[in-house]
Amino acid sequence: MNIVxxxxxxxxxxxxxxxxxxxxxxxxxxxxxxxRPRDDDEGRSINLGLSARGVKALTDxxxxxxxxxxxVPMRGRAVHGPGGKVTFHPYGxxxxxxxxxxxxxxxxxxxxxxxxxxxxAFHFGHKVVDLDRDRPALVxxxxxxxxxxxxxxxxxxxxxxxxxxxxxPADFHQEFLSWGYKELTIPKVPDYHEALHVWPGGDDGLxxxxxxxxxxxxxxxxxxxxxxxxxxDPEAFFAERFPDALPLMPDLAEEFAQRPxxxxxxxxxxxxxxxxxxxxxxxxxxxxYPFYGQGMNSALExxxxxxxxxxxxxxxxxxxxxxxxxxxxxxxVLDELSRRNFVELREQVRSPLHLLxxxxxxxxxxxxPGRWVPLYTMVSHSTTPYADALARSRRQDAVLGWTAxxxxxxxxxxxxxxxxx
Amino acid sequence: MNIVxxxxxxxxxxxxxxxxxxxxxxxxxxxxxxxRPRDDDEGRSINLGLSARGVKALTDxxxxxxxxxxxVPMRGRAVHGPGGKVTFHPYGxxxxxxxxxxxxxxxxxxxxxxxxxxxxAFHFGHKVVDLDRDRPALVxxxxxxxxxxxxxxxxxxxxxxxxxxxxxPADFHQEFLSWGYKELTIPKVPDYHEALHVWPGGDDGLxxxxxxxxxxxxxxxxxxxxxxxxxxDPEAFFAERFPDALPLMPDLAEEFAQRPxxxxxxxxxxxxxxxxxxxxxxxxxxxxYPFYGQGMNSALExxxxxxxxxxxxxxxxxxxxxxxxxxxxxxxVLDELSRRNFVELREQVRSPLHLLxxxxxxxxxxxxPGRWVPLYTMVSHSTTPYADALARSRRQDAVLGWTAxxxxxxxxxxxxxxxxx
Ligand SMILES: Cc1cc2nc3c(=O)[nH]c(=O)nc-3n(C[C@H](O)[C@H](O)[C@H](O)COP(=O)(O)OP(=O)(O)OC[C@H]3O[C@@H](n4cnc5c(N)ncnc54)[C@H](O)[C@@H]3O)c2cc1C
Ligand SMILES: Cc1cc2nc3c(=O)[nH]c(=O)nc-3n(C[C@H](O)[C@H](O)[C@H](O)COP(=O)(O)OP(=O)(O)OC[C@H]3O[C@@H](n4cnc5c(N)ncnc54)[C@H](O)[C@@H]3O)c2cc1C
Numbered sequence: 001m002n003i004v005x006x007x008x009x010x011x012x013x014x015x016x017x018x019x020x021x022x023x024x025x026x027x028x029x030x031x032x033x034x035x036r037p038r039d040d041d042e043g044r045s046i047n048l049g050l051s052a053r054g055v056k057a058l059t060d061x062x063x064x065x066x067x068x069x070x071x072v073p074m075r076g077r078a079v080h081g082p083g084g085k086v087t088f089h090p091y092g093x094x095x096x097x098x099x100x101x102x103x104x105x106x107x108x109x110x111x112x113x114x115x116x117x118x119x120x121a122f123h124f125g126h127k128v129v130d131l132d133r134d135r136p137a138l139v140x141x142x143x144x145x146x147x148x149x150x151x152x153x154x155x156x157x158x159x160x161x162x163x164x165x166x167x168x169p170a171d172f173h174q175e176f177l178s179w180g181y182k183e184l185t186i187p188k189v190p191d192y193h194e195a196l197h198v199w200p201g202g203d204d205g206l207x208x209x210x211x212x213x214x215x216x217x218x219x220x221x222x223x224x225x226x227x228x229x230x231x232x233d234p235e236a237f238f239a240e241r242f243p244d245a246l247p248l249m250p251d252l253a254e255e256f257a258q259r260p261x262x263x264x265x266x267x268x269x270x271x272x273x274x275x276x277x278x279x280x281x282x283x284x285x286x287x288x289y290p291f292y293g294q295g296m297n298s299a300l301e302x303x304x305x306x307x308x309x310x311x312x313x314x315x316x317x318x319x320x321x322x323x324x325x326x327x328x329x330x331x332x333v334l335d336e337l338s339r340r341n342f343v344e345l346r347e348q349v350r351s352p353l354h355l356l357x358x359x360x361x362x363x364x365x366x367x368x369p370g371r372w373v374p375l376y377t378m379v380s381h382s383t384t385p386y387a388d389a390l391a392r393s394r395r396q397d398a399v400l401g402w403t404a405x406x407x408x409x410x411x412x413x414x415x416x417x418x419x420x421x
Numbered sequence: 422m423n424i425v426x427x428x429x430x431x432x433x434x435x436x437x438x439x440x441x442x443x444x445x446x447x448x449x450x451x452x453x454x455x456x457r458p459r460d461d462d463e464g465r466s467i468n469l470g471l472s473a474r475g476v477k478a479l480t481d482x483x484x485x486x487x488x489x490x491x492x493v494p495m496r497g498r499a500v501h502g503p504g505g506k507v508t509f510h511p512y513g514x515x516x517x518x519x520x521x522x523x524x525x526x527x528x529x530x531x532x533x534x535x536x537x538x539x540x541x542a543f544h545f546g547h548k549v550v551d552l553d554r555d556r557p558a559l560v561x562x563x564x565x566x567x568x569x570x571x572x573x574x575x576x577x578x579x580x581x582x583x584x585x586x587x588x589x590p591a592d593f594h595q596e597f598l599s600w601g602y603k604e605l606t607i608p609k610v611p612d613y614h615e616a617l618h619v620w621p622g623g624d625d626g627l628x629x630x631x632x633x634x635x636x637x638x639x640x641x642x643x644x645x646x647x648x649x650x651x652x653x654d655p656e657a658f659f660a661e662r663f664p665d666a667l668p669l670m671p672d673l674a675e676e677f678a679q680r681p682x683x684x685x686x687x688x689x690x691x692x693x694x695x696x697x698x699x700x701x702x703x704x705x706x707x708x709x710y711p712f713y714g715q716g717m718n719s720a721l722e723x724x725x726x727x728x729x730x731x732x733x734x735x736x737x738x739x740x741x742x743x744x745x746x747x748x749x750x751x752x753x754v755l756d757e758l759s760r761r762n763f764v765e766l767r768e769q770v771r772s773p774l775h776l777l778x779x780x781x782x783x784x785x786x787x788x789x790p791g792r793w794v795p796l797y798t799m800v801s802h803s804t805t806p807y808a809d810a811l812a813r814s815r816r817q818d819a820v821l822g823w824t825a826x827x828x829x830x831x832x833x834x835x836x837x838x839x840x841x842x
Pocket of ligand 2: 428431451470549574575576577581602703714715717718719
């Protein structure tokens, strides 16, 4: 098949690897310039947490060995409590239960190189502006590109999605979080470099950091968007809200002034495909708030599922339909989980009850290895489909509820018996 | 102010009455041709149920006396049960608790004439294709129209909304019902002309009719969209599902083939306005499934609220913000109520429990006049804001729950006491 992919982000460039690897003719059109390093480059790029689903997909296309050297392991959460106390919570019970911090640019570069070797052609600086759904063909500012199928891997504000769904009875849910974010740099962190650091500030902010290869960390400050935009003296703000983070950020004032406020969007929609001619993957099909660290991982997993569907189905129409029905229930659940985790990240040191639950969960996982798996572990360290993970966690919780009720009942009986004596 | 309104539907043309009446310079741009009757006209138009909120708005602009002669009262529901039995349920306890069937075209014609007299200018056949948010100005195929403020009254698939929200962090929820509809004609109905007729078919369809001035009725058949599109022999379908409706529709086969399948959309979004320069009203701001018969009524009520906000506020920016905060919580609740009523309409003869509740509700309304008001009565026959109506109904239900629990408790005690003897 002659397949045209819009977008050379994680999803688009991984899909190019899969499809070129299967012998399809693949061309990728990307609005931005080639991300591969050039001389005039300052080299800034966001970093992302790679976890089991992403690792699985990269293993699939034979790329994981090339990726490892570009990652920094995150072995657990380093939680900065009030008063500056840092507690380390390991992510799991074994060494494959960790996350891996990687620069978006490094990952995408590897994927593009790999796909190019497999025969895919990349066209950078080509913004897609229109779509002919019937042929199908896409239109860039440089001309019309016919294809057998068009893939929209063009992110949360997908142009392909808008054009594909225009005038069609499509469901579409777009929600912006009332919180925005800003990226800041921590040149050197004194303790726990191999960790994801969190400053949970309840309603007053949240900082999450990912480590970089050079020993620095990229910190993301989340705050209600209005308050974030209103900060005129960032050092005063940090001195009040995150006093222990302030000394870690020598360039705070300058960076704060330069960097834009980012917005966070959640998108759920259907259909993901049209008549075997157009299909969406990654953020174009489903975008989530980043608090479970699964946006890119689920985008990569999409490619694995779509590749399987294309290989198994009679024709693209059947493959795309199978892809959406196999996948959407799970990404809908991921949306839900990502919302919940926002509260969890913000509140974790404040709520002793929550910590207790978390500890019970981990304890049970140790006592009943393989039989009791915490939800976080299933989502981040396994490839159990998201909805199945949630369902299993609910069953586990029900058991925990039973047990707790049983224990309380026994306790009550014991006390009654004592009184009776 | 120089105000440009996009769309001459119920909302746009009523708002033109309000604003021209207050001395603003008003121009309305409407994509379709002038709806006012011409010689070459076949005169088909959908009819809608006008209720208290719409009546209030039309009274406000001094138009209701001109409207009454164009309406047919609907004094209650005529429910067609299985076996063809028709039961009549009056809408309320007094004569102002009825609905009024009116042709969309008749209503809009009166509004346009009235607004024109008050000084508004209407431009038909002018499709708006672009919006300059900063000036602001709108662009039609015939040129650019500058204004102090642009109002998007251009319906559920509002172009103004899309252009106003482009690139902005807007929440947007669009959902298509899996059911579609088709409009059919009943030339003459044997009984209860002054009623809204319902054939509740559970999962297998729903027919709702509104009476016309000429003694005919317009019937709307609702059915899962796929099944509706798949019907090749409508007479056979009616013979099986709605045998008692079949003889009322002599032109069924022909009409069924000619008329398109309609789709039903629900839209919730925010913001409704931008910087005092653009604002949305009616279906452009909130579209609901039609099962509570409140879409147009709420669109008309919007105009009343926006007119008040414009009169009271310092500047348009404050007025538009006040309008959205005053109004959106209520239209969000209407969305919820309209979804629920879909189930209610379909299931009403099938569920005896539901009928019992409904009867208890009406009985209590009669026993406690003014103190117990059924939700349907508040929504359709009053101008109590939707969310307030729902809150009050919940309080009433809580009391009913209490009473029922109390009664059950008493009963149980009585039985225990008897046993004890
Ligand atoms: C603050 C933040 C932190 C995050 N942290 C994590 C994390 O730790 N772990 C994780 O798994 N995920 C994380 N994510 C989510 C992750 O970034 C996304 O889910 C992921 O990038 C989606 O990949 P994609 O390829 O589908 O889309 P994108 O990465 O958005 O790529 C889309 C590509 O399409 C191109 N494009 C767009 N429009 C056009 C057009 N019209 N023509 C041509 N090209 C076009 C764009 O330029 C872009 O290159 C985070 C997100 C944010 C905002
Ligand atoms: C089957 C069905 C039954 C219904 N029954 C009822 C009922 O009984 N009671 C009730 O209250 N409501 C009912 N409704 C809902 C009601 O029809 C709508 O809520 C109402 O029409 C909304 O009015 P509006 O003026 O906001 O939008 P619309 O009526 O949609 O008017 C929008 C206008 O804008 C014009 N326009 C659109 N785009 C452009 C553009 N780019 N440039 C210029 N002009 C443009 C359109 O041509 C149109 O004239 C029903 C709806 C349906 C589908």
